[in-house]
Amino acid sequence: MRWYLHVDMDAFFASVEQVLDPALKGKPVIVGGGNGRGVVTSASYAARKYGVHSAMPGFQAKKLCPHGIFLPNRHRIYSEFSNKIFAILEQYSPEVHAISIDEGIVDLTGTERLFGPPLNTANEILARVEKELGLSASGGLSTSRVVAKIAATLAKPHGFIYVPPGTEQVFLSPLPVEAIPGVGPKTHQELLQLGIKTIADLLKHPDLRRRHLDLDEPGHEGRSHDHSIGNETTLDKPLKEMEKMAEVLWGLVEEVGARLRQEGSYARCITVKIRYANFKTITRSRT
Template identity: 40%
Template sequence: MRKIVHIDMDAFYASVEQRDDPGLRGRPVIVGGAGPRSVVTAASYEARPYGVRSAMPSVRAARLCPDAVFVPPDFARYRAVSQQVRAIFARYTPLIEPLSLDEAHLDVTEHRAGLPSATAVAEAIRSAIREELQLTASAGVAPNKFLAKLASDANKPDGICVVRPERIDAFLLPLPVARLPGVGRVMQTKLEALGISDVASLRAWRREDLEARFGRWGGRLYELAWGIDERPVQPDRPRKSISAEDTLPEDLPAEALPPHIGRMADKTWRSAQKVGARGRTVVLKLKTADFRILTRRATQAQPPASAEALARAAIELLARVEDTGEERYRLVGVGLSQLERTDEATAPTSEQRTLFE
């Protein structure tokens, strides 16, 4: 049985800003632009009680929290701090799978520190981050990646949650199905229509019945309900593309899609910024009301230089979709492929090298 630790830095970007500028400590800090088209990249814990969340339009965030201090993001600095966090991880295990600049899975089934348990390793890592970097991190400890990631959210900020094998049901069954990865608003509504509101009620369904309703995704739902996740920690996992997609609240015609494409382009752009990547190939993904998947892509001479440029390129791809005028679309997605490292990035981390080699 594996011993997996998921480490998630607490309000990472905002916490770095507060650490480096004492005048921001204890104040509601929003990392992101303050312009009319800007969005929130991150929010400190002081800003969150006002309802401020990442990806929210900055204009709305300013209305919710009038005393907020807006700070432009500095991804080069966040990457440098992320490298320091990664170096702390490496003292304990070489099996590190970064998910972004501020979180990673670690396999500590066999570790380097001589500590008696995975819990002790997680606590040692959190202590090192606090003492050496003056930042806090939350940790989840569990037999697999799925449970460890859920656990790291349980006692945020600056907390730890341990899910031992004999406690999996006690931890998992009361959770709302919305906490399961991949269950968005639309899927949550579909599950609730079937009387499935929490993991306990999901577990009551047979695998074949879930697959009959939801295809392969039904099988994955069944596994999650039982806490099954056989994926190993993959330290050298190459990343070939970055994308974001969303199922729309209602099926829409093509002419109504540009705002939603722009929203997904912004999410993709921010994800690319987090890992110091850019891509020359822009991808537009659509799913029709009858579940047909349509993709269009275009490779540009130069990578898009901004979220707005990425949105424009993706919206231009919409003209290449054959549409009768009666077609309706239920999902939009925007992606980048042919990734390369951005010029402003410093010497690449191991995570970045696997992106581009």
């Protein structure tokens, strides 16, 4: 039987800023978008109470939370904290897969002899991240990667959900299909047209069940599905020089490439999106 712990940091960038400046604890911290031109990259839960969320235009965030504390992005510092988080995860398994800078999956299969039951190990990992780094994380533990991911998402913020073997369908059934990772607006609409609103509805269709959940696979290991891997950034000042633009672009490409290599995957389609100061967006793709 396989065991997967999905770790997802809570409001990561904003939480790092609060660790570095304890006076920000409990306050509406908003990272990015402070000049009214960019977008929000992270918002503390105190800021989210006002409707602020990541990817929101800065001017809109200021309208919703005028007293919010806007801070610039400090990607180098966030990367340093991310490295420390994954260093802790890697002490418990050689199979740690980074999904993003603040999210990863730890394969705890076969670690019982060293660390004891996976449930105890999962709790220990989350506790260590909080104790050693001052950052809260949410986690999900299951025999399926997909279920572990869903559990971690439902556990946010600062929670943990354990889905015992054999209870996966009971856990999943009442949830809406959009709770499944990879089910975006387009797929959601396609499923709705088939009369599929909940995961319980989806489980009645063996082909869709295997495609989206893989609960029938031996050991619930799951298979690799088509999905997107992306990276983006918001500039503090508009750029006009091609060399500087290329430098930023290659930095984004390198991070995406690293994640592809880590997964052992390759890209079939590449998309570049540019958003101007007036929020006009241009997208180009090549397959």
